[in-house]
Amino acid sequence: MKDSLNIKTTKAGQSRLAETDFRDLPFGKVFTDHMFVADFEDGEWKNFEILPYGPISMSPAISALHYGQAIFEGMKAYTQPDGSVSVFRADKNFARLNKSAVRMAMATIPEDVFMQGIAALINIDKAWVPSEENYSLYLRPVMFATDPVLGVRPSSSYKFVILANPSAPYYSNPLRVKIETHYTRSDNGGVGAAKTAGNYSRAMLPTVEAQAQGFDQLIWTDAKENKYVEESGAANLMFIIDGKIVTPEVRETILDGVTRDTIILLAKSMGITVEERRVAISEVLEAIENGTLTEAFAVGTAATVTQISEISYEGKNHVLADPATRTVSPAIAKKLNDIRYGVTADEFGWNWIV
Template sequence: MYRIKITAVTDTLDIKITKTSQSKLAETELTDLPFGKVFTDHMFVADYINGEWKNFEVLPYGPIPMSPAISALHYGQAIFEGMKAYRLPDGSISVFRADKNFARFNKSATRMAMTNIPEEVFMKGIAALINLDRDWAPSAANNSLYIRPTLFAMDAVLGVKASADYKFVVLTTPAGPYYNKPLRVKIETHYTRGADGGVGAAKTAGNYAMSMLPTQQAQAEGYDQLIWTDAKEHKYVEESGTANLMFVMDNKIVTPEVRETILDGVTRDTVLEVAKSLGYGIEERRVSVEEVLEKIASGVLTEAFAVGTAATITQIAEIGFEGTIHTLNDPANRPVSAAIAKKVNDIRYGLVPDEFGWNWTI
């Protein structure tokens, strides 16, 4: 056990480091891993107690002692982020768009009446963890080190109110692609993911819990995922189960505009910025189910894909609506999304200059 001190802008973060006595790395094959099932040797933890952040520690990955009465379990105060780090050609490791994830993390915390986390705790905790477990970052193409920061309420009180105390935990897992084939998706017109005035724009655990039953039902019908529609009329497409949605119509990128029912995706923003740099037009607006289906039928809609940290850029091959399957163009012949995906990947893996300043090398 030892300590490192990382000097931040406003403070010095004293992080205690406790290394595992036996690494699992030698017995782990870092290629072709199932997503999110194999964790690295260590995790970062910090506590918010009595109005103060404290107990900064990187320690062996494992169970965390907690009361069965903590309010995260009973009242759902829990948020998280999804981030990725990439092995660059020179062997260094870069975290992609960490500042954007940090900002969204605190936006989610605010919506869920949770404490915000200081930037130095978020960033320096991730850096300390990755530095210790840097050998876990895969070097194979389309592989990454997935980073999962999470914050949850720790008050052991049965009462409906915002917690006073919280725990922040960062986990890392080497990962391949979340999806390994183009998707068959169903437009959902009964269940809803987010409603006006709700928490759809927050990356909170409950949003994913409420999606599980309709997703299971869709998978039983042969679909991979859902396309959620608005809660009021089920007239407009919003996002997919794990990603934002994008369509190519007349060689332009058309995507549902961000609103309080839609997560402001980091990969969504990345794709739009790269698309602009490649000269493609962008339309951020409400997109109706009727428009999507009509433009598939007329050939105007030539590409559809999901974008997210886990999903990256995943092609949509078929869209089901009220029992009818609408087949799109061959996913292997989609020049717009292919060009965008290539540039995004080249930047993330350090194969071209990072003209946007998105890579944070650790």
């Protein structure tokens, strides 16, 4: 991609690549040598730079710290058979980031800033993109408010940063999940459909409590009645009931997941019926009991397709069919991986070759 932004580049003096063990890549802990940064000041985006990865100087009074104006995205880049690197569905992540920005009263990101920033970062750190199966370069675009003012109002200045970290699979085993009916992740009229930092901080205590009970994640329910399935901690949820994929419809309390959309489109292309609608907890539990629920899985950028092996509700554990015996979601996951890694034709035009 042509650099029309005139991105200034300062290379790291010493690469950390040689000292990085690519067999041990805990999610979100190992970062590449560089990062992309840009500033929104005086009504325009400026100061486009590739810098060595490291601390950013800022005032302790910036409004992101005090009033929560912070949004982000999660994306992945993959090594292709010819050695090139592709970013998966970057256009959809770009659109969702700006949707979050509008909801949080923040400046929107121009497409050239988003795309050229990603391209510049990948090009300088291309050697960091893993080539092993199920590995990827995780990309984290993040924007936060930087006005050094204590006052409850939208900031007039923002910083946009893109980080990259080589990543192994996020989950290595099927999940034991608990249906949460006390705490809530989001509510009508709130910011549940925005990928904003506050949604995740709100979920931390309930998640920690569930993990202390031996669960990996939660299934969030609606804030009004606690009767309907919404999403998991870092992923959307899907169930196969009577041979059909059933998944909660996107609404203002549920994030419009990129992987969710991808799985739905792939499933339909494979002749699998998909129902997007309200999904009651009672329906899920009844389908487990009568054997019509054959698969349950979480889908997200980090999680990709992760099987759910057990669902707990009000102290009762419901064990699902052995993930090793499942056929539908693994077939969809394989087709997804084949497209992302360039093994099969990208019939949907999802891969952006950087």
